[in-house]
Amino acid sequence: DQQVKQNSPSLSVQEGRISILNCDYTNSMFDYFLWYKKYPAEGPTFLISISSIKDKNEDGRFTVFLNKSAKHLSLHIVPSQPGDSAVYFCAASPFNNDMRFGAGTRLTVKP
Amino acid sequence: DVKVTQSSRYLVKRTGEKVFLECVQDMDHENMFWYRQDPGLGLRLIYFSYDVKMKEKGDIPEGYSVSREKKERFSLILESASTNQTSMYLCASSSPGPLRPQHFGDGTRLSIL
Numbered sequence: 001d002q003q004v005k006q007n008s009p010s011l012s013v014q015e016g017r018i019s020i021l022n023c024d025y026t027n028s029m030f031d032y033f034l035w036y037k038k039y040p041a042e043g044p045t046f047l048i049s050i051s052s053i054k055d056k057n058e059d060g061r062f063t064v065f066l067n068k069s070a071k072h073l074s075l076h077i078v079p080s081q082p083g084d085s086a087v088y089f090c091a092a093s094p095f096n097n098d099m100r101f102g103a104g105t106r107l108t109v110k111p
Numbered sequence: 112d113v114k115v116t117q118s119s120r121y122l123v124k125r126t127g128e129k130v131f132l133e134c135v136q137d138m139d140h141e142n143m144f145w146y147r148q149d150p151g152l153g154l155r156l157i158y159f160s161y162d163v164k165m166k167e168k169g170d171i172p173e174g175y176s177v178s179r180e181k182k183e184r185f186s187l188i189l190e191s192a193s194t195n196q197t198s199m200y201l202c203a204s205s206s207p208g209p210l211r212p213q214h215f216g217d218g219t220r221l222s223i224l
Binding site: 002006031032034042043044045049051089095098099100101102103104 | 115146154167203210215218
């Protein structure tokens with residue numbers, strides 16, 4: 001049973017617009033959340049993270065929002081660029097570092 | 112720059128063979144992980160290790176074992192390969208503690224015929 005769920009397998013947005021990727025989790029022991037980006041033929045690379053004591057973390061064009069009561073987080077990319085086209089994985093972990101990943105969302109940003 | 116190196120990008124083996132996937136990291140990380148990535152299922156944790164000679168089962172350890180004799184090296188072993196183990200295998204390493212991002216290798220695409 002997947003503890004981290006990304007229900008949208010794909011998302012397509014226009015360049016310059018906002019991309020919103022969603023993630024839900026079921027395990028209330030998760031306190032740390034990370035987003036990874038993966039290009040074809042490469043391993044995932046870390047993008048941004050948030051701990052459960054915060055509800056928002058921002059890094060340049062990327063913002064992660066956490067709603068702990070709803071067990072939901074989202075990644076906002078503004079403005080979206082064609083180079084952002086990749087598969088995005090949501091990951092969650094308890095106090096230690098063994099993460100659980102979602103199935104991923106393939107983002108396509110059209111010029 | 113951090114580096115996680117997986118010994119093979121592509122590997123083809125036969126059913127019943129014993130298969131070794133090797134992973135080496137040069138960041139002196141204590142933690143190392145093995146995942147498999149399958150369409151629609153994302154990354155699933157097979158085994159992980161917090162220290163030399165230590166190992167912990169992940170969510171899908173059946174049919175796999177691991178070895179960590181040196182800090183920088185973490186091996187995944189398929190004891191008797193089966194066709195349902197055809198997958199992309201990813202190795203990662205990290206420092207200990209929460210919110211320490213894992214650094215991934217580029218993966219090994221393993222086909223079992």
